[in-house]
Amino acid sequence: MDIDLLSKMVKELILDRDRVVLPGLGTFVAEMVPATFSDRGYTINPPYRRLYFRSRQEDDSALVELYSVSNNIGKDIAGRILADFLGELKEVLKEKKTVVFPGLGRLRATRENNFFFVPDEDLDIYPEGFGLGPVSLKTHIETREELSAAVSQLKSMVGGDAVELGTMSEAEEVEMDDVEPDAEGAAETEETKTGENKAEEQAAVEATAEAETETGEQQPVPRLSRPVRIMVTVIVVLIVLLLAYVALNHLSPGIFDNILYDSEQRKILERYCFEISSKL
Secondary structure (H helix, E strand, C coil): CHHHHHHHHHHHCCCCCCCCCCCCEEEEEEEEEECCECCCCCCEECCEEEEEEEECCCCCCCCHHHHHHCCCCCCHHHHHHHHHHHHHHHHHEEEEEEEEECCCEEEEEEECCCCCEEECCCCCCCCCCCCCCCECCCCCCCCHHHHHHHHHHHHHHHHCCCCCCHHCCCCHHHHHHHHHCCCCHHHHCCHHHHHHHHHHHHHHHHHHHHHHHHHCCCCCCCCCCHHHHHHHHHHHHHHHHHHHHHHHHHHCHHHHHHHHHHHHHHHHHHHHHHHHHHHH
């Protein structure tokens, strides 16, 4: 028993199973990862199966059975051989912190001896995904042949007369050539345009400000947003109420005390204020 044989058996089993248990060490687990977007949403990456490792022990004898059948030995003997080898592998992993599984990846250990798995970049355990590759959604420049095919298909769908690409007048062809982007324009992607939007907007604002300064025109006052207008209105109302309170209290001292307190409460307040002022 060696690491090459163990890695080969694990890979053979994981192609048809979701997990492979290494008795006394942990479990290799394969899970599906759905299709994802990258390149700011312009590329669709196909689904794949991800392989990882967890230290939790599970009840599964598939690895023992495969080793038993491959070597024509009993399950008890195969189980003991695997247990001894995996026990030694665990000690090596704790000491050296890395064990390479050829064709799979590297099983590693942290300082606290928690095990985790780093798969090889080219690891493929998803046979159903053979031939799948990333799909780009970036702008595609249609050729003259594709336009001709599209016109023909449209003509067959509507059942009427359609303009053939080959019957275009010479002036229309020249006009169409003018509309088609050049090679450099075709190479420019939406991602590049998105990345340059802020710089272009800033440059446009600065250019507009300079032009207005030279011509003496005043830039229009920007309109405040709705939340800002509401906040300003509330502040103005509070200031008006405060000024009204001060004015009324100055013109008619005690008017608010008469509203808020009855005669007995006012006497208590006056006595308390008198005591405080006498102490001061």
